[in-house]
Amino acid sequence: MSDPSVRSRSESTEGTPPLHEAGEQGDHRPPRKRQRVRLSCLECRRRKLSCDREFPCSRCLQSGTPERCEFETRPGLAPPNKLGLSQAALAGFDSRLSLPITGGDSSQYYRKDSRDADRIRRLELEVAHLKSIIPKQASLDDGSTAIDRTPPDPKNGADADFGQSPADLPYQDLCLEKSEMRFVRGKEWKSRYLGPHSAYLAFQELTGLSPFMKETSAEWLRPLHVHHSISQSNHYKDRQRDAQVREKKFLEPDLALERHLPSKQETDSLVSIYLDQFEQIHRIVHIPSFRRDYAGFWDPTKPRSAAFTALVLAMMGVSSCLDEHLPQRFERLVSSSHMRAVKWIEAVSEWQDRQSQKHRRMIHYQIALVLYLGKRVNTVKKKRYWKGAGALSQDAVSVGLHREPGHVTRGLSPFDQEMRRRIWATIQSFDLQASFDHGLPTLMSSLYSDIYPPRNIDDSEFDEDSEELPPSKPPGEYTFSSYQHLSRRCLALRLELSRFLTGPNEHMDYDSVIRLTNEITQEIDMLPSWDVSGSDSAREGVPKKPLLAYTLLHIQLRQYIIPLHQPFLKLRKNNSKYLYSEIVYYNAARDMVLLDDKLAELGIRTLNFMREDNLTLAINLCSVTMLQPRGSTNMIMINSQHTLELMEKCLAMKEDRILRCGNNEPWSYSIMCAALGLLQAHLGIKTPEKAKAASADRFVNLNYKLLAGQEPPVLSESVNEPGVPAPPPQSSAEVLDRSKSATPFQFLGQIPPPSSGGSVPAAVEVPGTPWWFPNPFDPSVAPQMQPNLIFNNPDFNLEAMGLNFDALWGGNDWEWEQA
Structure with missing residues (x-):
């Protein structure tokens, strides 16, 4: 069977007279050179791709646009009839669309049933088109690409996990680079992304506008010397001169920032803590490059860039409270380390507000991310976390x-491309976590993003001069980028969970909850199990901590199980099918506490400062156990003693943070103490009176430790009235060694009447009374001091530290703010 494209060419040339004959006929016009008919379809010619010359061609079918497949014809001849295709073309086309043509002469079949055949072909074309756009629509719905939904192929290594290899991309994505370049203006990090409906792109679509303006300027404006007058009025700036001025200003130091720098030894320690812990999960800087610049930062012969000074201060603000130096010194409720961190964060924020939003570099985005991280670690402006993360996302x-660098901008080195992927992955993590913490939607859920995940490689394997990035390592091999690389695998699921939890409540059916829970479990099971028993080799100059990435990868998935099943806990009493929700809810909270506690045992406090898991998990464990009857024999009540131990772990981790950072949010710790006492009373371990005393004792004991570390001390001196002995002085060590349990005091019970001949009995233990409660029946206490109960005693006056006990314990308003 002959090729239809060859037949069409021969047929089109048969009825065409030779060139010399055409010149001799008619109006005797000069002969023109005959143009050859283009054999490729117009769509393939526009894309500059090879065409198989079928109708429609495979390229148009693969891109989902078969209706655009058209072939050029010779002028004067009618275009080929799409319905009257040749027998060979029809057979080839039908074979690709699975159209059966059976029996005898297919041309007779086509002539008899042309309408039916055309209808079938049109329907199959629509089906092929719909199949091609379904992945695109799915990617628009969940904020990810069709590549994100593709399951990993273990045969192709790490690059095939998320479709990183361009050979694995669909054809329309291969052509995306040329079509999407027009959406970005500028180059490198000074780019600006424009949507398809922006005014700039509308100007580009207006054909002939630019030549018209140039001709108008040359013919009418230049003779009138308008250009000269405009240049004199500074409307046209010397861009090269402005670039030199900006470069010089960028290299200049900022003396106001440098005044906040501590000694080199202290700075080295705090920067090392940041690189050691936080850079193993949120990749913001390239560690070898940063260390090289940091070494030159202390060289007195080189100028200190203000931007690099701001970056160093922001890093120290993140790690200030994580230093091993204990005990801390406090001013009221805030530690000295926290005060320094807030001071550095405020200084960098003021400097950042003065910077240009147009001429920015990579370091400006790095400063913004480290600054946001410092605010979360030090609990600065907590109510603005969601808005701050959203602002970072909008800026990015x-x-x-959010687009693959090779698709939207030119001139980016492999180093810059990989850093853009890492910074975008960090912004995604911040935004999703802030959305979960506040229970509000995220911008990511409605955003189309086709950027590849960061590669699973160490920083030492590439630098600014690398011409090509090394291949990504398998997920089972841990690197500093393992968290970001693997976190992308569950991104689509996390976005779906965010939409589900922040959407209408009527859409939260139990079948969907079970389905999402199973998907979460499957994603957790797919996570690799590194050797988390110890630290790996220090390839970046910092010992690797795979347990840190392992814990965060598990927690960021398990945390969604709790809000998914929380609405169904109270329905358990009336319907036994919700028993599954109780068990899954309890197991998720228990596993997260154990993961955090394992980090605490190794002295890794990163997640304890970045997240509020201790508070939420203690409340979750208490609430699910309180729903069980006291005499129940189900799994949750059987493990009640283990639950108390888990809550003790949460309180211990919270206390460790308070002793380092300060109790600047006393409401959270007071709630945790009260929740523990409430659960102890519910389980019958303590009476309600003793549980209340133990909760108050634990709260006051911790704040008394803060009192012992005051500088200057806020403890008032005892006013010794006549006949009132002064209380014995207490050292700070004695205060720090006080027991956290409720210590009963000796109380004189009922004194029998003298007529009975009885003597004063021994002191009777009154359960549940804390150690700081003054004994009004103590003979050493004067009558003037007997009514002074609890906080009226000047030795235990915590209100001088700014504590509002009515708001913390006696009121319902937990939105307490420090005065």
């Missing part, structure tokens, strides 16, 4: 960080 989208 405006410069096109």
Whole structure:
């Protein structure tokens, strides 16, 4: 069977007279050179791709646009009839669309049933088109690409996990680079992303506008010397001169920032803590490059860039409270380390507000991310976390960080491309976590993003001069980028969970909850199990901590199980099918506490400062256990003693943070103490009176430790009235060694009447009374001091520290703010 494209060419040339004959006929016009008919379809020619010359061609079918497949014809001849295809073309086309043509002469079949055949072909074309756009629509719905939904192929290694290899991309994505370049203006990190409906793109679509303006300027404006007058009025700036001025200003030091720098030894220690812990999960800087610049930072012969000084201060603000130096010194409720961190964060924030939003570099985005991280670690402006993360996301989208760098901008080195992927992955993590913490939707759930995940490689394997990035390592091999690389695998599921939890409540049916829970479990089971028993080799100059990435990968998935099943806990009493929700809810909270406690045992406090898991998990464990009857024999009540131990672990981790950072949020710790006492009373371990005393004792004992570390001390001196002995002085060590349990005091019970001949009995233990409660029946206490109960005693006056006990314990308003 002959090729239809060859037949069409021969047929089109048969009825065409030779060139010399055409010149001799008619109006005797000069002969023109005959143009050859283009054999490829117009769509393939526009894309500059090879065409198989079928109708429609395989390229148009693969891209989902078969209706655009058209072939050029010779002028004067009618275009080929799409319904009257040749026998060979029809057979080839039908074979690709699975259209059966059976029996005898297919041409007779086509002539008899042309309408039916055409209808079938049109329907199959629509089906092929719909199949091609379904992945695109799915990617628009969940904020990810069709590549994100593709299951990993273990045969192709790490690059095939998320479709990183361009050979694995669909054809329309291969052509995306050329079509999407027009959406970005600028280059490198000074780019600006424009949507398809922006005014700039509308100007580009207006054909002939630019030549018209140039001709108008040359013919009408230049003779009138308008250009000269405009240049004199500074409307046209010397861009090269401005670039030199900006470069010089960027290299200049900032003396106001340098005044906040501590000694080199202290700075080295705090920067090392940041690189050691936080850079193993949130990749913001390239560690070898940073260390090289940091070494030159202390060289007195080189100028200190203000931007690098701001980056160093922001890093120290993140790690200030994580230093091993204990005990801390406090001013009221805030530690000295926390005060320094807040001071550095405020200084960098003020400097950042003065910077240009147009001429920015990579270091400006790094400073913004480290600054946001410092605010979370030090609990600065907690109510603005969601808005701050959203602002970072909008800023990143405006410069096109959410698109694959090779698709939207030119001139980016492999180093810059990989850093853009890492910074975007960090912003995604911040935004999703802030959305979960506040229970509010995230911008990511409605954003189309086709950027590849960061590669699973160490920083030492590439630098600014690398011409090509090394291949990504398998997920089972741990690197500093393992968290970001593997976190992308569950991104689509986390976005779906965010939409589900922040959407209408009527859409939260139990079948969907079970389905999402199973998907979460499957994603957790797919996570690799590194050797988390110890630290790996220090390839980046910092010992690797795979347990840190392992814990965060598990927690960021398990945390969604709790809000998914929480609405169904109270329905358990009326319907036994919700028993599954109780068990899954309890197991998720228990596993997260154990993961955090394992980090605490190794002295890794990163997640304890970055997240509020201790508070939420203690409340979750208490609430699910309180729903069980006291005499129940189910799994949750059987493990009640283990639950108390888990809550003790949460309180211990919270206390460790308070002793390092300060009790600047006393409401959270007071709630945790009260929840523990409430659960102890519910389980019958303590009476309600003793449980209340133990809760208050634990709260006051911790704040008394803060009192012992005051500088200057806020303890008032005892006013010794006549006949009132002064209380014995207490050292700070004695205060720090006080027991956290409720210590009963000796109380004189009922004194029998003298007529009975009885003597004063021994002191009777009154259960549940804390050690700081003054004994009004103690003979050493004067009558003037007997009514002074609890906080009226000047030795235990915690209100001088700013504590509002009515708001913390006696009121319902937990939105307490420090005065």
